[in-house]
Amino acid sequence: MPVFRRVMQVLWLVVIAVAAVALVKIAFFPDRAADADPTTPGGQLVEPRWEVGRGTVTNDIVLTGSVAADEAVPIPATVGGVVWEVYVVKGQWVDAGADVLRIRGDVIDAEGVPQTVWRTVTAPASGTLSSLTAFEDSSVAAGAAVGQIAPPTFHVSGSIPPEELYRLIQRPTEATVTVNGGPAPFTCTGLQILTPMPGQDGGGDGSGGAASGPTLRCAVPADVTVFAGLTAQIVIPGGVAEDVIVVPTTAVLGQAQRGVVYVVLPDGSTEQREVSLGLNDGSMVEVTEGLAEGEAVLQFVPGAPAVPGDPTGGGVVMIAPVDGSVSFSR
Template structure:
């Protein structure tokens, strides 16, 4: 039998012919698949691939009935009421001091008196013998202007004094709570309340603090004692000078039966009003923050209509609509130029200013 010998056997034939042919076939299959995907898709190609297929929908909100509680919360501090100046009410010489410095006084107590010379009528200036008559005097009492401690007494017996001259001071035993109001908060207090609720950090339970005053330094006063004060029902007084509206403080008197100390931190809550069953919308839907504003109403055909509205109370999140919108009206939730949504208790107003609610102490 004759045996034919093949050089390299079967593996040589596979490497020489089979594997190259398989590679060529694989490349051809991949190329055909790519051509199919590129030029022969399974679905029809969009007629206008450059045109967007989605649509942008503006978020909307609905005007609905609700309740607004307009509570303005202010970080405040307890302080002793300032001493009241005691002034001489006559020109003359201090005759006698009746109360020593450091003593407790009541309003109207006589602290010292002033010996005031009385001018005689020239026709009555000499006696029958032609000698000058002796000088005559009257005595003017200087009283404590308030109750408290006579913290200072700056006169002594025999001292010459003039009308209006500072003679001492009385430190009252009363305390007040004061906090700074942000300009935007003043819009929420156009109707002035006469009291506030105060909570002392680490102190007694919340209590009513009366005689609420809201004061703003007058332009040019430099923040001195000259201030404009707004009582209940008044509006914030302002001026056209730089910085007007800044430095406005809310101050109320601590009741005598509540024990406090100077320097204590406090939280003052001023109730600016409450409205129930009124028409409300989110503040973001209104361009404007107080008294008047603008909303954008959504029409049935999808268009928007700009409409002026009258505004009432606001709590910083919702605002009352008193005129211009009906219950059930659909509005743009974010009106152009409206207040930005609150972030961590902060609200940005149309003028760029930002107000942040103080964090409640735990």
């Protein structure tokens, strides 16, 4: 009996020792696969794709501008001669057509005979007489300005990036203006987009360049109270296209009229395809010809950087590891 007990004690000691060794192995020496070779790629980059669908493109161009008083209107002398009488004073309000001064002029008639004529110069516009350079007994030349009238009207103007002109397929005649700290948004009429010509605004050095880029201007309604120098937001409506084929602008090489997209084929390869473009809201562009709903295109033109703020979240890269799972990284 003592021998059996001793044998059992030895067996228990062996079992406890084996269990202790196993625990140490698990805790400090876990099984693991052979270290991967850091020079061997472990995943595959898959270029993001966009499934072609339908949507609405609202082509509004938002710009920053300022309010300014309309330019003074010159008062031209209708004949050369001597100012005989002046009917107004500087700073006075005058209505269009009101008498400003009277000139005694000497002219030569068709037969070459000198003639004395009397001409009354009238105000070409309503406003405040901001300057008056003619006075009684002074001499004036025909067509020369004898004064200026400051009209009570205002306009809003601002610069427009040249590339934005591509978005204006049809030139609008109105814009919506919101004056900072001013009245409710109003419609600004008579919208003009002006592009400087070579030699204009100081560009007369023959270099062929203009002093500045395109600008826009529209008239403030007479019943809207504004002041010169106020800043304003200008929204130019460029049209709305509803239920049309759209893709992100990042997917198109070229942003106006014609472009190129990279269409994903069934076998995963891509082909370049020329498309016709319509309205563009800065993030999505209408495709009028060349793509069908349900096709897939590369979300980003190969080689082009991701554009911050694009409609898909921007800069999403799909990473496909060798095990077949897919993850996303920004």
